[in-house]
Amino acid sequence: xxxxxxxxxxxxxxxxxxxxxxxxxxxxxxxxxxxxxxxxxxxxxxxxxxxxxxxxxxxxxxxxxxxxxxxxxxxxxxxxxxxxxxxxxxxxxxxxxxxxxxxxxxxxxxxxxxxxxxxxxxxxxxxxxxxxxxxxxxxxxxxxxxxxxxxxxxxxxxxxxxxxxxxxxxxxxxxxxxxxxxxxxxxxxxxxxxxxxxxxxxxxxxxxxxxxxxxxxxxxxxxxxxxxxxxxxxxxxxxxxxxxxxxxxxxxxxxxxxxxxxxxxxxxxxxxxxxxxxxxxxxxxxxxxxxxxxxxxxxxxxxxxxxxxxxxx
Ligand code: ADP
Ligand code: MG
Numbered sequence: 001x002x003x004x005x006x007x008x009x010x011x012x013x014x015x016x017x018x019x020x021x022x023x024x025x026x027x028x029x030x031x032x033x034x035x036x037x038x039x040x041x042x043x044x045x046x047x048x049x050x051x052x053x054x055x056x057x058x059x060x061x062x063x064x065x066x067x068x069x070x071x072x073x074x075x076x077x078x079x080x081x082x083x084x085x086x087x088x089x090x091x092x093x094x095x096x097x098x099x100x101x102x103x104x105x106x107x108x109x110x111x112x113x114x115x116x117x118x119x120x121x122x123x124x125x126x127x128x129x130x131x132x133x134x135x136x137x138x139x140x141x142x143x144x145x146x147x148x149x150x151x152x153x154x155x156x157x158x159x160x161x162x163x164x165x166x167x168x169x170x171x172x173x174x175x176x177x178x179x180x181x182x183x184x185x186x187x188x189x190x191x192x193x194x195x196x197x198x199x200x201x202x203x204x205x206x207x208x209x210x211x212x213x214x215x216x217x218x219x220x221x222x223x224x225x226x227x228x229x230x231x232x233x234x235x236x237x238x239x240x241x242x243x244x245x246x247x248x249x250x251x252x253x254x255x256x257x258x259x260x261x262x263x264x265x266x267x268x269x270x271x272x273x274x275x276x277x278x279x280x281x282x283x284x285x286x287x288x289x290x291x292x293x294x295x296x297x298x299x300x301x302x303x304x305x306x307x308x309x310x311x312x313x
Contacts, residue, residue: 007048009051009052009224009227010051010226011052011053011220011224011230012051012052012053012298013053013056013213013217013230013231013232013278014038015055015232016057018035018037018055019031019059019093020034020059021034022157026060031093035094035097039097039101042101046102051186051187052220052224053186053188054188054189054216054217055090055188056193056213057086057090057192057213058137059137060090061192064085064086065136066138079208079210083191086191086192087115087191087195090192094115094188111184113186114185114186115188116176116187116188117173117195118194119172119204120169120171120190120194120196121171121172121199121204123166123167124207129166130164132151132163133153133162133165133269134209135161135270136160136161141158141159142159144159153270155270156243156268163208164208164210165210168211168219172197172204177224193215194211196211212278214231214275214278218278221282222285227288228290228291229287230301231275231278232293233292233295237292237306238272238276238308242272252308252311253309253310253311254313255284258280258310262277275292276310278290279291283310288312290309290310291310293307
């Protein structure tokens with residue numbers, strides 16, 4: 001473990017589908033099983049890279065909201081507490097599965113792992129608080145969605161609940177994460193985009209929102225000096241005219257082209273938009289490599305053989 005300082009730093013952001021696949025209900029055994037696909041690859045990659053793992057929580061935080069809405073008697077928990085809960089539940093599942101995969105690779109595996117509760121500072125005045133855009137929870141049909149007591153948005157997966165998703169400003173635990181990385185830990189952090197907080201004097205106050213995990217991951221990548229930033233999701237990468245007859249998979253594009261396409265609104269908010277934006281921000285702030293790929297192709301994407309790679313220029 002004493003050569004860790006010389007290995008490049010890799011950040012892999014896992015989408016909600018790393019745990020729940022299309023068409024699955026999200027039974028816990030399915031979620032553990034699904035996690036093996038990315039974590040087997042990450043276990044191998046950890047021999048050549050220092051690793052940070054971040055993850056989404058859209059399906060899980062939505063499920064917690066539904067659960068508390070369907071039970072009377074217990075006090076209502078605000079969204080920020082539910083985000084904290086998902087960092088615990090998903091962090092536990094990732095950490096234990098990764099430990100298993102590392103042990104399968106090397107029976108006397110001694111790799112240090114740590115899941116860190118992470119806050120992310122947002123701005124109280126962020127216009128997103130008046131304009132919810134982040135889809136969470138299960139997908140509904142249009143008829144079902146019309147009967148729901150909250151706002152929904154039509155996504156590629158169906159109608160989903162939307163909540164406020166303010167811009168992440170800084171990751172509160174960035175120094176702790178850097179320290180853990182320097183000490184040879186694989187760190188799981190910024191789950192669900194981080195627990196959204198605003199500054200209050202010298203302390204923090206949680207707020208009712210869910211930060212986009214792709215944007216939070218890009219920020220963490222910048223604040224910890226990541227070399228390779230991978231966003232793993234349920235499609236092989238970004239496409240133009242997604243879902244249409246003339247769909248065109250993007251294999252490689254420059255940041256300036258990505259900016260042009262984003263400005264033209266070619267990637268929807270709440271799904272591919274923030275991924276493209278996240279990789280663009282990472283590269284613009286001095287990052288070297290950024291790739292959007294499928295959960296199955298993380299290792300290939302790191303090798304430069306899969307996904308949508310965005311390059312400087
Ligand atoms: P994650 O949980 O990994 O963040 P999202 O649902 O937020 O997943 O984003 C991935 C989804 O983005 C894909 O399943 C796909 O339906 C959708 N999508 C929308 N536009 C595009 C596009 N232009 N190219 C590829 N996928 C797209
Ligand atoms: Mg997403």
